[in-house]
Amino acid sequence: MKYLTTGNEACGEGAIRAGCRFYAGYPITPQNELTAYMSKRMPEVGGVFIQSESELSAVNMVFGAAVAGARSMTSSSSPGISLKQEGISYIAAAELPAVIVNVMRGGPGLGNIAPGQADYFQAVKGGGHGDYRLIVLAPASVQEMFEFTFKAFSLAEKYRTPVMILTDGMIGQMMEPLEFDDAIKPVPAVPKPWVLDGAKGRPSRSIKSLLLKDGELEAHNIHLQKKFSSIEKKEVELELYKVKGADRIIVAYGLMGRIGRECVDTLRSKGIKAGLVRPLTLWPFPYKEIRKIASGKAKFLVVEMSAGQMVEDVRLAVQDDKRVRFYGRMGGGVPEEKEIVARVKQL
Amino acid sequence: MDHRLWTIDHGPWSKSINESIVCAGFGGQGVMVLGKFFAIAGMEAGLYVTWLPAYGAEVRGGTAHSFIRLSSSPIGDPMVTEPKAAVIMNTPSLEKFEKKMIPGGLLILNTSIVERKSSRKDIDIVECQLTDEAMTVGNVKAANIIAAGIYLAKKNIFSKDLVLGVIKKMAGGRDELARLNSRAVERGYEIGAEVNVGRKT
Numbered sequence: 001m002k003y004l005t006t007g008n009e010a011c012g013e014g015a016i017r018a019g020c021r022f023y024a025g026y027p028i029t030p031q032n033e034l035t036a037y038m039s040k041r042m043p044e045v046g047g048v049f050i051q052s053e054s055e056l057s058a059v060n061m062v063f064g065a066a067v068a069g070a071r072s073m074t075s076s077s078s079p080g081i082s083l084k085q086e087g088i089s090y091i092a093a094a095e096l097p098a099v100i101v102n103v104m105r106g107g108p109g110l111g112n113i114a115p116g117q118a119d120y121f122q123a124v125k126g127g128g129h130g131d132y133r134l135i136v137l138a139p140a141s142v143q144e145m146f147e148f149t150f151k152a153f154s155l156a157e158k159y160r161t162p163v164m165i166l167t168d169g170m171i172g173q174m175m176e177p178l179e180f181d182d183a184i185k186p187v188p189a190v191p192k193p194w195v196l197d198g199a200k201g202r203p204s205r206s207i208k209s210l211l212l213k214d215g216e217l218e219a220h221n222i223h224l225q226k227k228f229s230s231i232e233k234k235e236v237e238l239e240l241y242k243v244k245g246a247d248r249i250i251v252a253y254g255l256m257g258r259i260g261r262e263c264v265d266t267l268r269s270k271g272i273k274a275g276l277v278r279p280l281t282l283w284p285f286p287y288k289e290i291r292k293i294a295s296g297k298a299k300f301l302v303v304e305m306s307a308g309q310m311v312e313d314v315r316l317a318v319q320d321d322k323r324v325r326f327y328g329r330m331g332g333g334v335p336e337e338k339e340i341v342a343r344v345k346q347l
Numbered sequence: 348m349d350h351r352l353w354t355i356d357h358g359p360w361s362k363s364i365n366e367s368i369v370c371a372g373f374g375g376q377g378v379m380v381l382g383k384f385f386a387i388a389g390m391e392a393g394l395y396v397t398w399l400p401a402y403g404a405e406v407r408g409g410t411a412h413s414f415i416r417l418s419s420s421p422i423g424d425p426m427v428t429e430p431k432a433a434v435i436m437n438t439p440s441l442e443k444f445e446k447k448m449i450p451g452g453l454l455i456l457n458t459s460i461v462e463r464k465s466s467r468k469d470i471d472i473v474e475c476q477l478t479d480e481a482m483t484v485g486n487v488k489a490a491n492i493i494a495a496g497i498y499l500a501k502k503n504i505f506s507k508d509l510v511l512g513v514i515k516k517m518a519g520g521r522d523e524l525a526r527l528n529s530r531a532v533e534r535g536y537e538i539g540a541e542v543n544v545g546r547k548t
Contacts, residue, residue, distance in 0.1 A: 175398035262423025
């Protein structure tokens with residue numbers, strides 16, 4: 001099956017095909033196509049769609065649905081995702097699988113409805129309170145909006161942890177061809193021996209994030225950190241494009257990653273040995289992989305729609321600040337190919 | 348992760364294609380649908396395509412536009428900052444996009460609505476009373492598809508069979524609409540063939 005659709009709708013279809021049967025959300029541009037799509041599709045597949053009265057209630061409905069064993073998802077855009085942070089921290093603490101989609105827009109504050117990437121820190125460094133991590137996936141095309149969302153449910157259940165799709169208003173609203181096998185099977189059901197679905201005929205269970213007994217919360221934190229460390233070892237994903245032999249490397253994710261790829265082709269056509277590193281997982285971040293690439297003499301240009309957030313992780317990876325430069329635009333500004341190409345030449 | 352950015356199987360293209368189009372006008376003039384028409388035609392022809400909408404904060408009566416890129420190689424930026432072609436349906440859109448067009452570009456101007464001529468001397472310009480032509484074809488709403496016909500006559504990227512197939516597909520079983528748009532695109536092809544856009548330079 002191949003058709004032209006928006007990133008937001010591809011994300012919704014990816015969720016449905018993965019087996020998501022509970023969606024709660026509150027409208028906000030530029031992710032409304034996703035909420036609207038779920039309102040149409042969920043009843044068709046026997047799932048639940050709720051347009052809640054607020055972002056807080058949406059994320060807490062997802063919390064409740066996940067406790068009961070449903071594959072559940074919510075979505076919003078930057079200001080709305082800020083509102084969901086308390087719930088996300090609870091879901092991570094309670095070790096529940098859920099998918100949260102952030103179609104980022106210009107910020108801070110209410111900002112505007114143009115694309116942005118300034119929620120990187122919030123997504124990968126823990127936007128809510130406490131020591132927790134989100135697995136963060138960064139799609140760069142309509143096709144990836146489908147596939148990464150599908151993958152997100154698989155990771156969420158594998159690790160019993162919330163997963164975020166971190167994208168932007170342009171990837172969300174643009175249309176591209178989406179292609180997938182109509183016979184695609186949902187993410188296989190994993191045993192959920194923890195689920196709260198009525199204790200009739202079995203001992204009762206509880207899931208909570210309030211752990212008051214002496215040492216209980218510390219032990220829980222140690223357990224969570226072990227899980228996060230295992231994710232860091234196993235789940236890093238990145239795309240390398242013409243990195244071999246490159247002495248100037250663009251590091252960018254999402255929309256900037258795909259524009260970066262076009263820049264590499266332009267630069268290569270002018271005889272400049274450019275390459276692209278595109279992290280697909282922002283957490284876990286590909287520190288080790290970038291460090292390996294940096295063991296040569298290559299210089300790096302990090303490009304983001306922000307004042308410079310992922311660049312901090314690239315600096316940690318490269319461990320030589322002199323070789324890491326940054327170019328970004330803020331508040332809905334999108335770095336253009338020619339701007340990026342000019343800065344790569346200056347490296 | 349089995350990431351497949353740009354792995355959709357695109358047929359071999361004997362020549363390099365890299366088209367960028369802006370379709371701009373008032374909400375309701377069909378500039379979004381026109382963009383989708385180009386994008387779907389490109390997809391059916393096996394090209395890489397992107398379609399990007401911009402509504403502005405307001406919709407009804409406000410100015411809207413869509414950006415389309417059609418390419419034989421993977422597309423990075425879906426935004427079109429220097430269009431190679433523009434379909435301009437109202438005066439504010441002419442103000443906005445006229446100066447951004449690359450030299451040698453193709454400007455299709457709906458002179459039923461647009462109140463002035465383009466001042467550019469270095470681009471090809473087709474002036475056409477698209478709205479009036481659409482009423483002659485049978486429905487004022489078909490002005491956008493006439494513009495599509497003009498573009499296709501000038502650019503000759505797709506076969507007419509493919510174009511008529513896309514029109515049928517987009518009509519989704521609404522036969523009357525398919526017939527109307529087929530007439531509209533044919534009229535566009537005629538106009539495109541008639542009008543000599545020879546630059547004044």
